[in-house]
Amino acid sequence: MRIGEVAERAGVSARLVRYYEQQGLIEPIRLANGYREYDESHVERVQRIAGLVQSGLTTKLVKQVMGLEDTIARDEPGCPRSVADALAAELVGLEAKIACLSRSRDTIRDYLARSEHAALLLEIGAEAS
Amino acid sequence: MRIGEVAERAGVSARLVRYYEQQGLIEPIRLANGYREYDESHVERVQRIAGLVQSGLTTKLVKQVMGLEDTIARDEPGCPRSVADALAAELVGLEAKIACLSRSRDTIRDYLARSEHAALLLEIGAEAS
């Protein structure tokens, strides 16, 4: 599929898809006419990138994390200590973000639950956690 | 305490503390000399604000969320349907961010666990989740 479709299905603008590519986060193949060609996996990937970026990771970091995923998928070997240290630091950062967001989520959920609009929680899937 | 101390203890720059104030996220009292004066609770609040901002919330959203917390703390009454809808939407957004970050966290954790630097996970507190 072409950029318009992948963008729409991933819920972002085509501009952003090109930007992600420019940042080295995604690599479509190029047709003879210069058009970018994507497949299903790219849609998922764009969604994932957008999600992480919206969660406060820079595209640079996203690249690292997703590079890891790819590495794992290919079951490749170890990394130098320095890289491991950086990843450990990143892990700590992620945990902090998650904790922070979780707290806000709980706050909002509690608030709605106590309000006269508690039914809203059922409409959206409110799995406890 | 003054801005320098609160900033240092919260791990951000004084500039940022002033910015948060400008965005209506925090309200120190003013001394006769014009200096801002903060207390312990402000340190916590600044940390919380910074955490949310780093997690991808805009200062505007942070304001809403923290406003809610304050409201709950004072055990105040309900809100109009429109507000509840907005909050429900925000809740969904938060869940998405959390899921996205959690996945990345797991990726990194798994990777490190399999690497020859698994010991790093013990150094940082790696609570399973």
Added chain:
DNA sequence: CTTGACATTGACATCAATGTCAAAGTTTAG
């Protein structure tokens, strides 16, 4: 062939979060 929808690249604009610098007042240590 022509028209309309979509792509391409590249430049420029914008917005939020921050940094940085400057000029001027305040506090504190010596």
Added chain:
DNA sequence: CTAAACTTTGACATTGATGTCAATGTCAAG
């Protein structure tokens, strides 16, 4: 009293993520 360290306000710079626009090429339908 004085110098160093801190604060204030305000302006300007920067960076990252996006939007938007323009000029041009491509493709598919009529």
